[in-house]
Amino acid sequence: WGPEALQRAKQEGKPIFLSIGYAACHWCHVMAHESFEDPNIAAQMNQHFINIKVDREERPDLDGIYMSAVVAFTGQGGWPMSVFLTPDLVPFYGGTYFPPRPRYGIPHGYGIPSFHEVLLALADYWQNQRDEVIQSGQRILEALLQQKTGNASEGSLTPETAQQATCVLLSSYDWGHGGWGRAPKFPQPMALDFLLRRHYNAGDPNALQTVQHALDAMSRGGMYDVVGGGFARYSTDADWLVPHFEKMLYDNAQLTSAYLHAWQISREPRYRQVVEETLGFVQRELLDPQGGFYSSLDADSEGVEGKFYVWTLEEIRSTLGETDALFEAAYGLTPAGSHGEWEGMIVLQRVATDAELAQRFEIPTAEIPARLVQRHAQLLSQRNQRIRPGTDDKVLTSWNGLMLSAFAEAARALENDTYLQIAQRNADFMLREMLVEGRLRRSWRQGQTSPEVFLEDYAALILGLLELYQSDFNPHWFAAAQTLTAEMIAILRRKMARDYAKGGTLRDAHPKTLGLLRGRFRIEPGLPEALRVGLFGKPRSFTCWVRFSSSSGKVQSDAVPDARGVAIKLLAPRGKGAAAGAELGQDFVLLDSPVMPLGTVALFRDAVYYTIESTPLLLAAKFAATGHAGALLGLLKLRRNPTSPLD
Secondary structure: OOHHHHHHHHHHOOOEEEEEEOOOOHHHHHHHHHHHOOHHHHHHHHHHOEEEEEEOOOOHHHHHHHHHHHHHHHOOOOOOEEEEEOOOOOEEEEEOOOOOOOEOOOOOOOOEOOHHHHHHHHHHHHHHOHHHHHHHHHHHHHHHHHHHHHOOOOOOOOHHHHHHHHHHHHHOEOOOOOOEOOOOEOOOHHHHHHHHHHHHHHOOHHHHHHHHHHHHHHHOEOOEOOOOOOEOOEEOOOOOOOEEOOEEHHHHHHHHHHHHHHHHHHOOHHHHHHHHHHHHHHHHHOEOOOOOEOOEEOOEEOOEEOOOOOEOHHHHHHHHOOOOHHHHHHHOOOOOOOOOEEOOEEOOEOOOOHHHHHHHHOOOHHHHHHHHHHHHHHHHHHHOOOOOOOEEOOEEHHHHHHHHHHHHHHHHHOOOHHHHHHHHHHHHHHHHHOEEOOEEOOEEEOOEEOOOOOHHHHHHHHHHHHHHHHHHOOHHHHHHHHHHHHHHHHHHHHHHHHHOOOOOOHHHHOOOOOOOOOOOOOOOOOOOOHHHHOOOOOOOEEEEEEEEEOOOOEEEEEEOHHHOOOOOEEOOOOOOOHHHHHHHOOEEEEEEEEOOOHHHHHHOOOEEEEEEOOEEEEEEOOOOHHHHHHHHHHHOOOEEOOOOOOO
């Protein structure tokens, strides 16, 4: 996709075949092998079309635009996306996967023409009925315009809105299998985190119960890799058993945060175990030597989906060196037939809880996890000798920002220095490699960056840097977040003024073509809503003096008049009081201290616990003053108390 290809389509008067997919997409690889590599099909493609391949992860704008068209054509979407465009980039036909041979009357493939048939029919259609093709495309274009401009909502979110959302989530929850919706079933980390915060802020026990049920259902195995850690993208069934085996960075980042927050609230060891295993997987398999995080692992190895992850009972017993009755009971494995059987292989998924195993084998419940972890390690060692799935080693800014947040938050909540070092190296990498001539870029691979950038890239990286700042209080991260925020707002304002002056319709942006519907600023639908709204409070600064009185053991805070009514309130240390103050014994002055963007307040609590050695200090720093308090505590070399919920 670029000027050369688009200009060639106009010069030669040919329609464009646009294939949009992603590296970890199983059916993308299938269609490539079946059709694009077939000499006869390739000849038809080259004769009649200008063929363009796009990675949806690098160009989510194009993916969003043309997926809307495919859904309008067929009523559904997916990848690979196969869409045919006029030279003016208007779609006139589209679909997803097309087989090399027609599938008429075959179950699950009823009425699907072959890709070769599609090519011949559309080539003839373009050659002999071009006016009708163009008119068809214009009708689709008008329909898309109505969708984009039809509904708009104004006003502010209210507590009532949050309560209504909670009721909808709780009433639609699947208590039979966990999660929401039917198969294929996707994890919903944003919904889970929302409900966790509702429980924490509003004391809703039903919200916590729902979250725990969902987290337990997903982490039993199947979609969750109990052997090596990490989550697959989604489950093909309602039971979270057989996944679509690709592993995506952004899924694992968001799910890590959800399980971490659940652990902070509930202190259930199993949630902490999932966090540590998932971050271990990322560190082991998705971490570039320079510090960036890779995007994904393929579903396939040796041309077979899931082959890297599945087992036979004989392989399991051979690897473990014996018949482990406890392990086999945990996963429902028997010679007569095992739980999780899929295409002649076994997908490991727990069928018995720790308590059930402890009762059956008459051992303490606390010993069960360690026994299973030991066996998982043996299986992982054996699995690592297999041919690995392909790795998509491009580094995406927005996804790295999400994982940066996950590592940084886990570092302080779990007091893990390794996580902190990984987060710091990632932040260094992003600020070094993803900024080209002072401008952020979306994608990096082997030293090369893409020219594009999107709103989600700025938002995710800024939030990641702020999360890291809270973990080590290095002002470099906060300053970088401020700079990126200012740049983001400036570019967005220019873009909005230029492209959306007349209401933001498709025509206003690029007359007569689809073009780039939302310019270069777009939020990926699967990413956190916080990225959409969390960064539009402009960072402010004010001057504040903070004094710790060694005589009284109390913290005194005064803000000068230009503080805009925002001040820090620090309460006295608990317990040792004056003794702790005597250890500090000096005044600290903060001049022109930057303040967190107002929109990031949702990431923090009104009261946060910190620790001076063994003495907790309660910090009540509300709203924009949160960042100011962080700067103070950085100077005092304080650290957070990891036992504080959602700290």
